[in-house]
Amino acid sequence: MKMMTNVKLGTTTPPDSTLSIVNNCNSIKVSPNYLQNSDEISLSENLSNISFNSGPHTPLKESSKSNSNTLKVPNIEEFKSNLPEIKKSLELKPDFTKCPGLKFLSVQRERLACRKGGNFSIMLAGARGTGKTTLLNSLFSSELLKLDQENVQDDNISVNRFELKEEKLTLNLQVIETVNFGNTLDNSKAWESICKYIDDQFLKYLQQSQQPHRKNLYDTRIHCCLYFLNPSKCCLSELDIQTMKNLSTRVNLIPVVSKSDILTPEELKNFKSTVKNIFHEYDIKICQYFSDLSLVKFIDSLIPFSIIGSIDKYENDQGEYVRGRKYHWGLVEIENINHCDFSLLRNLLISENMLEFILSTEIYYENFRSYYLTGKVESVLEGGNRQDILKLRGFEQLKAYTNVETLENNTSSLEKNWELTLFEIYEKKKQELDEKWDKKYAEKEEEVKLKKQKLFKLQEDLRFDLQETNIKRKKLIDIVELISLQPSESRNISESSVLVNSEVASSQSCESIQKES
Ligand SMILES: Nc1nc2c(ncn2[C@@H]2O[C@H](COP(=O)(O)OP(=O)(O)O)[C@@H](O)[C@H]2O)c(=O)[nH]1
Ligand SMILES: [Mg+2]
Incomplete structure (x- = not known):
């Protein structure tokens, strides 16, 4: 089911703005807790809009939350008639008699941006x-993802996409989360899968841009x-340092200390200074391609951002409902800059500098593109030739690169032919050999x-001989018995004659066996 939910962002967005979230993978459930400050909730399902009115804006006591959020569906015609009339601003129309109207370029740009919408991809890297x-x-300020929900792709990376709408602007948000980062016995190469994923996205874009239709x-x-x-x-850890060093050369990296509410202010201060020292020591650069240098300095001074996350709301000492985490010793307000840097991070990422992130990514991409294509040239050409081509500029370089591609294609077709020939030889x-062996x-x-036969x-034959011998033996035994029954004199003569006969018989049988074998 495709579901669209309009959620008022509360404290961070202008009072009349709403944020719609469409998640193509999963339907989103927005808890009534997050909507306490909302004047209006509108749900549209299967493209038919139904509007709900939750009544006047009143902060709710925790105990009465569930009862007071029952939604009432008003008559749609009545609702439409109560809508304020939209007046077209005459001020925005340029008076060309007085000026060329250049100042309206920004308005045009804004309209264009609204029409096109935007893409923003954010990666959340770190241990589970x-x-x-x-x-x-x-x-x-919404439950975009459930805590246990993981849309895992290969290499333990989870990817989710959302369509966020605020007034006329649509933002396609892509969220990439590492799933089992650093969870194996040998983590020495764990950073590679994250960096590979980033490179793969650059490569996908590069390959698309090389197609005829872009x-x-x-x-x-x-x-x-x-x-x-x-x-x-x-x-x-060693893994943290390796990963951040490699990430910083590919993407705008921002280190954060999550769950900073479990640290004392002293521990947090020490941790921050340790991280800063390590960044300095290993020359890890943060957002190095931002055009606004003062912004880079500002970010440098804050890293690592101390972060506390929560979408639950609690009443603070001033009676306001704020997002935070409640403990027996008190309430931590995530949007309070005295408690953590969450608001600063959100302003940096979303409200104020999203464009800086998007534009600087082009430079990271350009670095990748140049590195990748140079590598391609290098893999085809050898020694002196290679140097010459890399020194060329502009159209000459393009021509040379085209030649390289042709060369590469020829080489690959030659390789293919060679492979085919080799295969044929091998088969023959x-x-x-098979025939010879058969x-x-x-x-x-x-x-x-034959030998067996x-x-x-x-x-x-042996069996037959044995039988013969047995018969002879039997006969001899009979003779011996007969002799033993005769008187002694005649017996001596007949015994000796029997012995002679038996010796002759046995020698004859031995000879016959030897002959046979
Ligand atoms: N104390 C504290 N707990 C947090 C904070 N953020 C998240 N948690 C808890 O940490 C657990 C893991 O959070 P989850 O967002 O799923 O972490 P993931 O695996 O990195 O996505 C959950 O129980 C959260 O409620 C925080 O800022 N402070
Ligand atoms: Mg998670």
Whole structure:
């Protein structure tokens, strides 16, 4: 089911603005808690708009939340008639008699931007349970993702896409979250999968832009990566340093200390200074391609941002309903800059500098593109040739690159032909060998068969001899018995004659056996 929910952003957005969220993968449930300050909730399902009015704006006591949020559906005609009349502003129309109207360029640009909408991709990198999903939900004050919901793609990366609407502007938000980062026994290469994912998005864009039709480029390049540092360790691991170093060369990196409410102010201060020192020591650059240098300095002074995430609202000492985390010792307000840097981060990312992130990504992309294409040239050309081509500029370089591509194609077709020939040779040799072995096998089999037959025959003869010998033996025993019954003199003569006969018989049988074998 495709569901669209209009949610008023409360404290961060202008009073009359609304934010609609369409999630193509999952339907979003917005808890009534988040809507306490909303004057209006409108739900549209299957493109038919139904509007609900929750009555006048009154802060709700916690105990009465569920009862007071029952929604009443008014008559639609009555509702339409009560809508304020939209007056077209005459002020916006340029008076060309007085000036060329250049000042209206920004208005035109705004209209164009609204029509086109925008894409923003944010990556949340860090170990499981560091509060990535909670921070995302807090940034947009809505339960965009459930805490246990993971739309995992390959390499343990979860990707979710949302369509956010605020007034006339549509923002296509892509959220990439690492799922099992650093959870294996050997984490030395864990950073590679994240960096590969970023490079893959650049490559996808590059390949699309090389196609003849580039009207509908699908841009999944990542504009910002929030790296979540584990607050319980209060120090950086080798993996953290390696990952951030590699990320900083590919994307606008912002390190954050999540769940900073579990640290004392002293611990947080020390952790921040440790991180700053490490960034300095390893020369890890933050948002290095921002055009506004004062902004870079500002971010540098704040990193790592201390973050507390929550979408629940509680009443504070002043009687206001604020987002925060409630403990037995008190309330932590996530939007209070004395408690954490959440508001500063949200302003930086969404409200004030989203365009800086998007524009600077073009430079990261350009670096990737140049590195990738240069690598391609290098892999084809050798030594001296390569140097010459890389020194060329403009059209000459394009021409040379085209030649390289042709060369590459030729090389690959040559390789293909060569592969085919090799395969044919291999197949032929294989067939020859098979035939040779079959012949040999048949010969050997015949030999063995003959030998077997001979052995059977020999066995048969031996058996026959044995039978003969047994018969002779029996006869001899009978003779011996007969002799033993005769008087002693005649017995001596007949015994000796029997012995002579038996010796002759046994020697004859031995000879016959030897002959046979
Ligand atoms: N104390 C505290 N807990 C938090 C904070 N943010 C998230 N959590 C809790 O940490 C747990 C993991 O959060 P989750 O957003 O799912 O982390 P993920 O795995 O990095 O996406 C959940 O129980 C959250 O309620 C925070 O700022 N402070
Ligand atoms: Mg998560």
